[in-house]
Amino acid sequence: MRYVSTRGAAPALGFEDVVLAGLARDGGLYVPESWPAVDAATLERWAGLSYAELAVEVMAPFVGDMPRDDFAAIVHAAYGVPDVFHSAAVTPLRQLDVNEWLLELFHGPTLAFKDVALQLLGRLFGDILGRRDQRITVVGATSGDTGSAAIEACRDRDNVTIFMLHPAGRVSEVQRRQMTTVPSENVVNIAVEGTFDDCQALVKAMFNDHAFRDRHRLGAVNSINWARVLAQVVYYFHAALSLGAHDGRRIDFSVPTGNFGDVFAGYVAARMGLPVGKLVVATNINDILSRALRSGDYSRGTVQPTMSPSMDIQVSSNFERLLFDLYGRDGDRVRALMDDFAAGGTLAIGNRQVADASRLFAAARVDEDETSATIAAVLRANATLIDPHTAVGVAAGRRLRTAESVPLVALATAHPAKFPDAVEAASGIRPALPPHLADLMERPERYEILPNDLKSVQDYIAARTA
Numbered sequence: 001m002r003y004v005s006t007r008g009a010a011p012a013l014g015f016e017d018v019v020l021a022g023l024a025r026d027g028g029l030y031v032p033e034s035w036p037a038v039d040a041a042t043l044e045r046w047a048g049l050s051y052a053e054l055a056v057e058v059m060a061p062f063v064g065d066m067p068r069d070d071f072a073a074i075v076h077a078a079y080g081v082p083d084v085f086h087s088a089a090v091t092p093l094r095q096l097d098v099n100e101w102l103l104e105l106f107h108g109p110t111l112a113f114k115d116v117a118l119q120l121l122g123r124l125f126g127d128i129l130g131r132r133d134q135r136i137t138v139v140g141a142t143s144g145d146t147g148s149a150a151i152e153a154c155r156d157r158d159n160v161t162i163f164m165l166h167p168a169g170r171v172s173e174v175q176r177r178q179m180t181t182v183p184s185e186n187v188v189n190i191a192v193e194g195t196f197d198d199c200q201a202l203v204k205a206m207f208n209d210h211a212f213r214d215r216h217r218l219g220a221v222n223s224i225n226w227a228r229v230l231a232q233v234v235y236y237f238h239a240a241l242s243l244g245a246h247d248g249r250r251i252d253f254s255v256p257t258g259n260f261g262d263v264f265a266g267y268v269a270a271r272m273g274l275p276v277g278k279l280v281v282a283t284n285i286n287d288i289l290s291r292a293l294r295s296g297d298y299s300r301g302t303v304q305p306t307m308s309p310s311m312d313i314q315v316s317s318n319f320e321r322l323l324f325d326l327y328g329r330d331g332d333r334v335r336a337l338m339d340d341f342a343a344g345g346t347l348a349i350g351n352r353q354v355a356d357a358s359r360l361f362a363a364a365r366v367d368e369d370e371t372s373a374t375i376a377a378v379l380r381a382n383a384t385l386i387d388p389h390t391a392v393g394v395a396a397g398r399r400l401r402t403a404e405s406v407p408l409v410a411l412a413t414a415h416p417a418k419f420p421d422a423v424e425a426a427s428g429i430r431p432a433l434p435p436h437l438a439d440l441m442e443r444p445e446r447y448e449i450l451p452n453d454l455k456s457v458q459d460y461i462a463a464r465t466a
């Protein structure tokens, strides 16, 4: 399997190089040159596999140049042992109503769905770099959850140093502490005086500065990294097969969405042949994606802080991967569109492309009141606390699901204890941290505050990278 850039002007690479590269050199994102197909007999065979076994099967066609035994061992180390994910099912389903389920993706070390992919990615980095005797400097931007999950994935790994940028004062205390209390030598936290989009722009600029990128061997763990998207494809198969997809039964998914990585993984599953009904793109009031998918208007607004901060995003990096397919995999076309967007903050998607997308995707915007009301309603009906991101997904899914006879799976992307203030305000109950994080508020913190300025950040990183 080779990978091509969505902007058509970077060299095609194999899986291992794509994992290390992150962003393509032409500013695009890597995608597989074709989508592998899974037939009904294969789905039948996959039903009933453990999460780790299924993960090897689903991902195998994409990892081409990596020895299959090495890959299987890494997958089992991430998903097949009891101490990484605190659930034997890894991503268990919890039933909320007739034909309605939560897919709990928050049983990893940092209590958010990003652990599912990053626990794999950290191990892939360790293995690939070890065999090549290379080092990497991971530079990432986080609106909260990516950072701690990436740090947990990279901490104490040989060959890796990680610099994580977060917007100062704009992540929750639990989220900040999950990053800044990690004592490992190879972990450096930077609080940028700006928004998440500023942090993301700084990271992109560092990757586009090829001299800097090469000198410090930059690598990315943000959701632009193909391996993250790939790892997330697995739980769509796992959940759908648990609910009878191998008998041809279609399943709807509702996905709390920010950077479009998670829901794009659902798209990949559907392209591979998983019978998906609707993929509901659930956004909070930062609704660039719901506007784009409903009317073709992909234009940047200003970020408004909400109680679901990991979705407070006005630029959705992974959306470019969908545009690439919608425009017939024409890299020149995508490059022109993205140049327009970079220049004017707006991009018009064609009517035909919007219509094509709407066959699989539906999109809804959920405001703060409805998010709170959904947290309260789920507590009343199920004695279960959900976090605000999950609530956005549940609310949007209930609005846009195909039909009540089609199972709806709402992705539960964070544990409620990551957002205790919002959950308490909505429900009257303050969720407790699980035992392995119980002393988080007492651990010492370590981070650097820097201005929203490329040179300051580059100088800081250069001074700390050999």
Ligand SMILES: *Cc1c(COP(=O)(O)O)cnc(C)c1O
Pocket: 112, 113, 114, 145, 146, 223, 256, 257, 258, 259, 260, 261, 262, 263, 310, 311, 389, 413, 414
């Ligand atoms: C990152 C995140 C999201 C958004 O996922 P994307 O892949 O960026 O769309 C949703 N919920 C939570 C809790 C997150 O951490």
